[in-house]
Amino acid sequence: MPAATRPSLAQALDAAWQRSLDATQTQGQQRVARADEAAARSWLAAPPALQVAQRQGRGPAADGQRETEVGVALPLWRLGARATAGDAAQAELDWAQAAEQAARLRLAGEVREALGLLLSLEAEQGLATLRAQLLQRLADDVDRRVQAGDLAPADALAARAEWLASQAQAADAQQKLRQQQAQWQLLTGWALAAEPEPERPDAGAPLDDAHPELQLTARAVERAQRKLALVQAQRGENPELGVHLRQERPGTGSPTQHSVGIALRLPFGAGAQAQPRIAAALAEVDLALTHQQRTRDRLAADLALARGQWHAAQALTQLEAQRATLLRTRAQHIDKAFQAGEAPLPELLRALDAAAQAEAARDRQAVQLRLAQARLLQAQGLLP
Numbered sequence: 001m002p003a004a005t006r007p008s009l010a011q012a013l014d015a016a017w018q019r020s021l022d023a024t025q026t027q028g029q030q031r032v033a034r035a036d037e038a039a040a041r042s043w044l045a046a047p048p049a050l051q052v053a054q055r056q057g058r059g060p061a062a063d064g065q066r067e068t069e070v071g072v073a074l075p076l077w078r079l080g081a082r083a084t085a086g087d088a089a090q091a092e093l094d095w096a097q098a099a100e101q102a103a104r105l106r107l108a109g110e111v112r113e114a115l116g117l118l119l120s121l122e123a124e125q126g127l128a129t130l131r132a133q134l135l136q137r138l139a140d141d142v143d144r145r146v147q148a149g150d151l152a153p154a155d156a157l158a159a160r161a162e163w164l165a166s167q168a169q170a171a172d173a174q175q176k177l178r179q180q181q182a183q184w185q186l187l188t189g190w191a192l193a194a195e196p197e198p199e200r201p202d203a204g205a206p207l208d209d210a211h212p213e214l215q216l217t218a219r220a221v222e223r224a225q226r227k228l229a230l231v232q233a234q235r236g237e238n239p240e241l242g243v244h245l246r247q248e249r250p251g252t253g254s255p256t257q258h259s260v261g262i263a264l265r266l267p268f269g270a271g272a273q274a275q276p277r278i279a280a281a282l283a284e285v286d287l288a289l290t291h292q293q294r295t296r297d298r299l300a301a302d303l304a305l306a307r308g309q310w311h312a313a314q315a316l317t318q319l320e321a322q323r324a325t326l327l328r329t330r331a332q333h334i335d336k337a338f339q340a341g342e343a344p345l346p347e348l349l350r351a352l353d354a355a356a357q358a359e360a361a362r363d364r365q366a367v368q369l370r371l372a373q374a375r376l377l378q379a380q381g382l383l384p
Helices: 009-019 021-040 081-147 153-188 212-233 271-339 345-379
Strands: 049-056 066-075 240-249 257-265
Touching: 009 021, 009 081, 009 153, 021 081, 081 153, 081 212, 081 345, 153 345, 212 271, 271 345
Parallel strands: none
Antiparallel strands: 049 066, 066 240, 240 257
């Protein structure tokens, strides 16, 4: 995988999909459905069978008598069963393709969540490093002023202690970031985080029937109904056409006789035996319909929740940005007062820490806003 530039979220999802078990499973389901579709196009309901029989007379009166028969049994479709089997195979293929899209959407949710956590840890690590650098410069400045006699040695110790604490926080943030980077690379194969999605959610959009999970439930209902129709069309065994070639020799010295025969086998009276399969197919239809309604209800609730969280994240992001600006301005004023000897070092350290904490909260909330946006897109069923 390329490591020089960040991938797009769509590229990260494609890479994760190629590495997922769902990709292998859905591809196998589609191959099976296509094989069923090809079988339904055949003129025979099942593979033909070769039949061979031979009878030979015994005893003096039957000396030389022999009869050999070679035939082919051709299973035929019941009336309308071939078209019904083709519809069932097409429904199976549609369901397998819908299952692939639904699986991709679920994986997109995992990728979006992993990316949100990774970006959040990147922001925290950057702020921790910046804070450590700021406190190092402050500690160096305090050391110079202590040597010049402007500050007490205790101030140098306090400044150095704050710098050491910031270094520990930066190291901890770096370790957490590395752990999440390893998880991200395991999921997607990319070494770098993906670019966040652009802001494009339509918060007022209703639940769309094109949502992959709704499409999957609709295809599941159709699949179950087609299976039921196929079971009803195949209540018993298939009829069978037989073509036979018979060779007879009445006895020693008699000429050999040849004949061709055609037989039609029509099974009947299989209604009772088909009832368990029909009942099972009916139960599958009922289950698919119930699951469809439950899925629609769940997705509507998820969409409403994601919409509310996105609006709340927008408001909170603005508040955190304003708070960070105010505390940073305050810290700058106190720093000027400290340089002029009008403010003590502890007050400056508290102001710098409050400003750093506010900036960290602002950046974390900015990531949370992007994550809320991604969750809204996820709830709307939109792939990157």
